[in-house]
Amino acid sequence: VINASACGVIQEAARHEGVFTGILGSHNGILGVLHEDLFDLTRESSRTIDDLRRTPASALGSCRYKLKDLDADRADYERILEVFRAHDIRFFFYIGGNDSMDTADKVSKLAADSGYAMAAVGVPKTIDNDLAETDHCPGYGSVAKYLGAAVMEAGRDTEAMYTTDSCAVLETMGRHAGWIAAATGVAQRTPEDAPHLVYVPEIAFSIEGFVADVKACLDRVGRCVVAASEGLVNDQGAYIATEAGSFSTDSFGHTQMGGVGELLKNVVEADVGVKCRYNKLGTCQRTAMHFASRTDVDEAYLAGQAAVRAAVDGVTDKMVTLLREGDGPANYACRTGLADLRAVANGEKLLPRSFMNEAGNHITDAMRDYVVPLMRGQADLRVGEDGLPVFARLARRAVKQKTGRSYSITQP
Amino acid sequence: VINASACGVIQEAARHEGVFTGILGSHNGILGVLHEDLFDLTRESSRTIDDLRRTPASALGSCRYKLKDLDADRADYERILEVFRAHDIRFFFYIGGNDSMDTADKVSKLAADSGYAMAAVGVPKTIDNDLAETDHCPGYGSVAKYLGAAVMEAGRDTEAMYTTDSCAVLETMGRHAGWIAAATGVAQRTPEDAPHLVYVPEIAFSIEGFVADVKACLDRVGRCVVAASEGLVNDQGAYIATEAGSFSTDSFGHTQMGGVGELLKNVVEADVGVKCRYNKLGTCQRTAMHFASRTDVDEAYLAGQAAVRAAVDGVTDKMVTLLREGDGPANYACRTGLADLRAVANGEKLLPRSFMNEAGNHITDAMRDYVVPLMRGQADLRVGEDGLPVFARLARRAVKQKTGRSYSITQP
Numbered sequence: 050v051i052n053a054s055a056c057g058v059i060q061e062a063a064r065h066e067g068v069f070t071g072i073l074g075s076h077n078g079i080l081g082v083l084h085e086d087l088f089d090l091t092r093e094s095s096r097t098i099d100d101l102r103r104t105p106a107s108a109l110g111s112c113r114y115k116l117k118d119l120d121a122d123r124a125d126y127e128r129i130l131e132v133f134r135a136h137d138i139r140f141f142f143y144i145g146g147n148d149s150m151d152t153a154d155k156v157s158k159l160a161a162d163s164g165y166a167m168a169a170v171g172v173p174k175t176i177d178n179d180l181a182e183t184d185h186c187p188g189y190g191s192v193a194k195y196l197g198a199a200v201m202e203a204g205r206d207t208e209a210m211y212t213t214d215s216c217a218v219l220e221t222m223g224r225h226a227g228w229i230a231a232a233t234g235v236a237q238r239t240p241e242d243a244p245h246l247v248y249v250p251e252i253a254f255s256i257e258g259f260v261a262d263v264k265a266c267l268d269r270v271g272r273c274v275v276a277a278s279e280g281l282v283n284d285q286g287a288y289i290a291t292e293a294g295s296f297s298t299d300s301f302g303h304t305q306m307g308g309v310g311e312l313l314k315n316v317v318e319a320d321v322g323v324k325c326r327y328n329k330l331g332t333c334q335r336t337a338m339h340f341a342s343r344t345d346v347d348e349a350y351l352a353g354q355a356a357v358r359a360a361v362d363g364v365t366d367k368m369v370t371l372l373r374e375g376d377g378p379a380n381y382a383c384r385t386g387l388a389d390l391r392a393v394a395n396g397e398k399l400l401p402r403s404f405m406n407e408a409g410n411h412i413t414d415a416m417r418d419y420v421v422p423l424m425r426g427q428a429d430l431r432v433g434e435d436g437l438p439v440f441a442r443l444a445r446r447a448v449k450q451k452t453g454r455s456y457s458i459t460q461p
Numbered sequence: 462v463i464n465a466s467a468c469g470v471i472q473e474a475a476r477h478e479g480v481f482t483g484i485l486g487s488h489n490g491i492l493g494v495l496h497e498d499l500f501d502l503t504r505e506s507s508r509t510i511d512d513l514r515r516t517p518a519s520a521l522g523s524c525r526y527k528l529k530d531l532d533a534d535r536a537d538y539e540r541i542l543e544v545f546r547a548h549d550i551r552f553f554f555y556i557g558g559n560d561s562m563d564t565a566d567k568v569s570k571l572a573a574d575s576g577y578a579m580a581a582v583g584v585p586k587t588i589d590n591d592l593a594e595t596d597h598c599p600g601y602g603s604v605a606k607y608l609g610a611a612v613m614e615a616g617r618d619t620e621a622m623y624t625t626d627s628c629a630v631l632e633t634m635g636r637h638a639g640w641i642a643a644a645t646g647v648a649q650r651t652p653e654d655a656p657h658l659v660y661v662p663e664i665a666f667s668i669e670g671f672v673a674d675v676k677a678c679l680d681r682v683g684r685c686v687v688a689a690s691e692g693l694v695n696d697q698g699a700y701i702a703t704e705a706g707s708f709s710t711d712s713f714g715h716t717q718m719g720g721v722g723e724l725l726k727n728v729v730e731a732d733v734g735v736k737c738r739y740n741k742l743g744t745c746q747r748t749a750m751h752f753a754s755r756t757d758v759d760e761a762y763l764a765g766q767a768a769v770r771a772a773v774d775g776v777t778d779k780m781v782t783l784l785r786e787g788d789g790p791a792n793y794a795c796r797t798g799l800a801d802l803r804a805v806a807n808g809e810k811l812l813p814r815s816f817m818n819e820a821g822n823h824i825t826d827a828m829r830d831y832v833v834p835l836m837r838g839q840a841d842l843r844v845g846e847d848g849l850p851v852f853a854r855l856a857r858r859a860v861k862q863k864t865g866r867s868y869s870i871t872q873p
Binding site: 198 | 611
């Protein structure tokens with residue numbers, strides 16, 4: 050839902066004509082600034098901009114480029130200021146997770162230190178939901194909704210196929226935080242329903258304990274569907290599964306490979322002795338606009354809008370936060386707030402222990418109450434004559450370069 | 462969409478009150494007959510029966526049990542007749558792929574040979590779309606629609622992330638036939654769109670050719686999203702990827718493991734030298750009711766209805782087929798026909814060579830015209846307060862056993 054936030058930024062900025070003389074998009078995050086690779090977003094059709102709400106991923110592109118500390122290398126910073134000055138950029142909105150907020154914070158401090166008047170406001174977005182200072186992050190409600198449906202459906206498959214395929218493992222994203230895996234727990238409305246077991250990185254994972262959990266589940270319901278974070282760690286804090294292509298050894302001495310899903314599938318087949326399937330939805334889970342949460346998309350838009358309003362009001366060096374209001378899921382409401390970019394950049398919000406049960410293998414009602422409001426409603430979708438979604442693609446009208454020089458970044 | 466066909470059978474049978482004195486469901490396919498494990502479907506609420514249209518997988522369960530030839534072992538057959546006679550079962554509707562049609566055919570012949578008056582009619586269902594005698598199979602349109610959306614969305618992810626993650630591979634189901642992988646090709650509306658490459662089992666796969674294809678694609682569009690059947694074979698007819706957990710060696714002598722998706726990811730990283738992701742939607746692809754094709758669900762229902770009408774008219778030993786009418790996708794219409802169960806059981810329909818381009822790495826307009834009509838419309842979905850789908854589960858009221866004995870099958 051990065052695009053929904055971008056849409057909120059662009060449409061809100063257009064409402065402040067006296068303040069904004071133009072709206073530029075940066076190609077691939079901060080890389081676009083460094084390379085002076087900018088798009089004129091006012092030359093996009095209003096239909097395209099509006100369709101960004103219904104378009105997954107990031108229409109402006111993205112990067113994994115981390116700015117060095119100002120003390121370590123000034124070159125990138127000088128270049129950023131050069132490009133800002135050349136295009137008279139006085140507002141900087143940056144959407145992303147804590148690395149992105151780190152970038153926004155550094156850019157903000159740079160402008161202030163250089164006496165260059167510019168507002169820098171961050172907009173949170175990460176499906177991982179691990180940003181500090183905000184109740185939740187845009188992107189999370191949609192991955193929760195989609196994966197909840199996927200594990201529920203995979204559960205029906207196992208329910209129908211249990212005479213041959215008794216188990217299934219769904220590997221979810223989440224290297225450090227278990228928010229995503231935990232969200233799938235909502236799909237279990239009754240003990241019959243999948244997922245029967247949920248594992249997160251915040252709780253040390255033991256293969257022995259897992260085997261016992263699966264056996265108990267098979268005894269109880271005759272089948273077992275597991276949701277597991279890709280980032281599960283053992284009691285030493287080491288990942289239980291390494292990247293596909295390398296090897297790890299489980300506590301039984303088996304050589305295992307691949308991701309968590311494949312590892313757990315192999316453990317079930319070897320140590321429980323029943324057939325197991327595994328599903329790894331990978332990047333499909335973070336772009337599943339076809340079953341995105343309306344609440345999430347609306348809040349992403351709202352966050353983009355709020356960033357512009359705050360900046361127009363003179364706010365800088367802050368990230369928009371989402372604040373939960375109302376008592377319990379039935380009365381859920383959300384308003385925006387602000388937090389220091391530095392606090393977000395330095396923070397990380399893990400799943401509270403109270404959101405998982407004592408055994409550490411499923412969620413509690415506290416988790417359910419937290420996530421359910423974020424999953425409600427279905428986002429708008431345009432569908433073409435071929436039955437498939439229709440997404441926007443920016444025309445990407447290049448802004449004429451003004452600095453008169455190219456720039457080489459030091460990292461790839 | 463097995464459940465949609467079951468719904469069609471049940472609701473149509475209820476309309477012929479003079480003919481049907483009851484409607485029984487068999488738990489886990491033919492196993493339910495052998496174990497005399499039958500449900501009284503007239504005791505289900507009409508709401509539950511109607512919700513079967515919106516429920517993935519098989520509410521009655523399924524099996525992979527294949528009846529032996531009558532000459533080889535009569536025990537199963539005698540038991541089936543015993544159960545049929547005990548419950549006065551005079552109509553037998555069996556939903557599934559060619560193994561299921563083999564079962565239906567054997568049961569039909571058994572009844573005829575034994576002078577037991579019973580109609581046996583098959584209803585096609587396989588996401589693999591590989592049944593002979595029918596233009597297409599219920600189940601296929603929905604997997605095509607869902608995977609088309611998934612690869613389109615994964616394509617947007619790669620488009621946004623190409624500065625770090627330039628490639629992605631989506632592994633689809635399809636051990637022998639490439640129908641499912643080929644369907645994803647529809648998502649490529651313009652050369653920018655994913656999938657950029659599509660591989661099917663009908664065309665011998667070469668790692669060298671694949672590496673060249675990926676390099677050319679990276680040169681052309683700067684990123685590459687691949688859809689590949691799990692059942693890809695080399696020019697010797699051997700699977701290029703073996704089951705997860707075992708090993709195979711590619712033509713470059715690398716040791717590879719896991720499924721096709723993981724193998725191709727490793728090839729891209731090793732031989733093209735860029736980062737690659739892989740997605741394996743596994744059982745989620747065949748149960749994705751949250752984005753199922755309305756056309757497919759409606760046709761599945763129609764096929765169930767047609768089976769009952771045919772049986773009432775005295776037809777036996779046939780499978781309902783779907784016949785395409787109209788000239789081209791714009792005028793698509795579908796009616797039902799009938800084919801001999803034996804012809805379906807013995808047949809297999811692979812993807813025609815003309816549905817793939819000359820290079821064997823993407824689909825042609827002929828494939829697009831074939832599959833697009835099957836993907837149109839979105840199936841009804843009930844959604845709960847938690848934002849997730851609501852599916853039916855049968856109450857499964859057991860029918861009192863009448864044979865007075867239990868039965869042990871010889872296979873697991």
